[in-house]
Amino acid sequence: LLLTVLLLLGMSLTAYNAYLDQHEHSAQVNLIRVTGAVLNVALLIFTWGVVWFRLKRWRAAQASTLAALAQAQATLRSANAELAARAEEHQRSAQALADSQAFLNSLMENLPVNIFRLDREARFTFANKSFCDRVGKPLAEIVGKHALDGTPPDLVDKHRTENLRIMESGETHEVFEVDTYRPGEIRHFRVVKVPLRDAAGQCYGLQGMISDVTKRRRAELAQAALHQISEAAHSASDLPAMFRRIHEIVSELLPAKNFYVATYDADTEILSFPYFVDETDPPPGPRKLGKG
Secondary structure, X not given: OHHHHHHHHHHHHHHHHHHHHOOOOOHHHHHHHHHHHHHHHHHHHHHHHHHHHHHHHHHHHHHHHHHXXXXXXXXXXXXXXXXXXXXXXXXXXXXXXXXXHHHHHHHHHXXXXXXXEEEOOOOEEXXXXXXXXXXXXXXXXXXXXXXXXXXXXXXXXXXXXXXHHHHXXXXXXXXXXXXXXXXXXXXXXXXXXXXXXXXXXXXXXXXXXXXXXXXXXXXXXXXXXXXXXXXXXXXXXXXXXXXXXXXXXXXXXXXXXXXXXXXXXXXXXXXXXXXXXXXXXXXXXXXXXXXX
16 A cells, blocks of 8 residues: 555656646756655655565565475375375284184184183074084074073073173183983083173173093093992992992993893803893893803
């Protein structure tokens, strides 16, 4: 606005000088003309000064803006580089997690251990191949159920109560169980159940692991049975009492509802049965050896 006023003033003085040129010249007129010329020069200098000052300020502002823009671009490049590094790290972490999960799944599927998981309502959420093979059912027929089809109701209630108690207490449960696969075949299993917790420490389910320990358990029981038979031989009052005790000990190892003890006299070739227990047949008398 000031610059515009000055320009208008200068133009007015120039026009006034032109008017004076057309009239008489006197000392007073000449003074006015000189004064106007000086004022025009002063206005011109002042105008150029103002223009130079405004131009300088504009250039300084432009330089400051360019510097700020360069700083912003540098900050943006740094942020982009950091974001790219984080994205790469996240991708590596995701790949490592996927590899770890794949390894864990492969391990659980191929371990010779029956593994299953339950949710807070004691429903199946997972079972590995060994468990599915053991119960003879595909995973789709197991997930979502409280118990497997055909399980006795009293056993269902027992396991459900036990599983809920483990999840409430947060304690690990370990027990040895005996199962009959086929008539006359007893298998021993070690069952371990542990509560599952999330990152906040809240229990969200249970994982069970069932290991077939039949060979080890049989060896332990056989060793214990030999020790008990030795004690029975020394503590029994008579042979029938010792045989009854041996029958009881053997029954703990395998099904032995039918059991007998036979003695053979080589001189007479007679086979006798001092102890004989059978579900259907009566005790046989002494007899000579036959073919069966």
